[in-house]
Amino acid sequence: MQTTLTDAEARDLRALVAQMIPASTTYKVPGADDDLIFTDILRSLERDTDDVRAALKHLATMSGGSFAGLPADRRAEVAATFKDQGGAPLFALNRVVLLCYYRDDRVMRSLGQEPRSPFPKGHVVEQGDWSLLDPVKKRAPIYRKVP
């Protein structure tokens, strides 16, 4: 198994992830093709490498050789078709992209989330109004009696 992508595969992948999650000025977030995020994606292919390569092969075939080399409007068209036809390998590819994108500090901040590990600070969850239980407390036992 080859553990890294070829240059051509990496170029196609970068062009594809830019279609998936483009940068947005409205939300002040980078796209998934941003340098930091894309480096994280390449580093995180791990046990999905085979699937990602299979997906990219399919994409290259659909593109007549190189997806990254297509004109922008044609890239959007091919990406849309690929989204429907990519199957399990594309699902694996998409998963790696999402798990790198949604841990980027800038993206987390834009979502109002603190960019940190859950431990040790944890979070606060409100106790809530326990009097909501009052009507249930009034119910007779609902479990079935056994002989």
Place this chain on the structure above:
Amino acid sequence: MNDKVDVLIIGSGASGAAVAWSLADTKMRILCLEQGDWVKPTDYPSNGRDWEARLFSDFAINPNRRARETDYPINDANSQIKVVNFNGVGGSTIMYTAHYPRLHPSDFKVKTLDGVADDWPIDYQTLEPFFAENDRMTGVSGLAGDPAYPAKQPPMPPIPLGKSGQRFGKAMNNLGWHWWPSDTSIATVDYEGRGRCLNLGHCTPGCAQGAKASTDITYWPLALRAGVELRTRARVREITVDNNGMATGVVYYDADGKEQFQAAEMVIVACNGVGTPRLMLNSQSGKFPNGIANSSGLVGKNLMFHPYAFTYGYVDEPLDGNHGPPLCLWSHEFYETDKARDFVRGYIFQFGRGMGSIVEAINSTAAGRLPWGEDHHKVYRGLLNHRIYLAGICEDLPEEHNRVTLDPVLKDSDGIPAPKIDYTLGDNSRKMLEHAHSRAEEILKEAGAHTVFREHVPNSGWHLLGTARMGTDAERSVVNEWGRCHDVKNLFIVDGSIWVTSGGVNPTSTIQALALYIADAIKQRLSNATLFE
């Protein structure tokens, strides 16, 4: 050559830990063999920024995906529900979500009450003291007074309702349906040296704080202090027998892959509803050509999961997201048989909070909700932290064609044949799933969800039951009413395999109470020298 031990336990999970601790006061020489490792608190994903990502790699719940050296592969191609587990000290409690209901009294009498399956040879009352002891040892939080159960007293207060819990509570009140804060095996206050829950919200792949009661931090420290030995990286290939059909010990592979023999006066199997039948079927001999203690032919048969009616929706207001333990409430409204329905038996609902940002994105992409391109960001912001969910844990009836066998080709890294699962949903389960999804949709709408979805979750084979069932008739069961194999008088089974029926609740509380009950039965019979009669 290893010295002979009095008691050899195989598997250190929910049941193995409980039985080891209970037997420790006999001062017998007790050894537990566990194929996996200890997990250090610092190993858990919630210590790092990649906490969600690791759910898809070294902390994946499906062992075929996780594929650690300590895992064994499972051929699940012919099963709509895939087996999930963890192999290490603490077993699957390392990865469980700590929802901790007990079986109901009616679950032990399904044949009498509903004319299906079989009654258990024991009842709720027999287990009651062991439930209480296990609640104390495990550290259970909850609220006394639930009308769905006979009286019980969880030792700690319940986990907070949060925004999502309150929404569900109001919705259930409007519908007039039962709900209650769940019993959970999560410390809500500092408990027996364990820190309280910090609402990390990532309980399933292990709790870095130690608030979630996995048995490596509950039973095991006490059992070890009392003299029990726990040997890790010891994968048992087979249980051996002598000419009289008594177990003599086990053959296992150590950390270096070297074959070892361990002799024992008695053997207790605690490898879970898949690992146990696999080991028994692999234990073939002249005396037991079809696997040890399998004269009934039932080892591996009657596999029960809990078909999982996962249903969720999105509301306008942002809620708790993934903060806090995910499972906070239950409803037993649809638990008991209702003759007006087209199925027998029933299910609980477990109510959950939201998802982490990555799981929400992956899940919503898979469901076709989250688009590529410009709209991605806008749509995503309407999903993250807006989700609420609930799931029906449906009772699965025992059916012999649902089974664990040995795969003719697939093997683990030590060359031991792997289990193969054949499982199809029964008619009763299918109807129950439909009922649960429909009621769940009503609840979600009442709770303000503007859109609702139902989903089949393949990786929901977390409850593994029934594959070496308990009974008084040796032709219709594998173990007797106190866990001893009918065919081998010094061989016991204490894990979920021995369940006669599945009930409609998460099983671990009852699995552990049963393990304590069997340990108690062993101790009583040791004291009057009738254990092997």
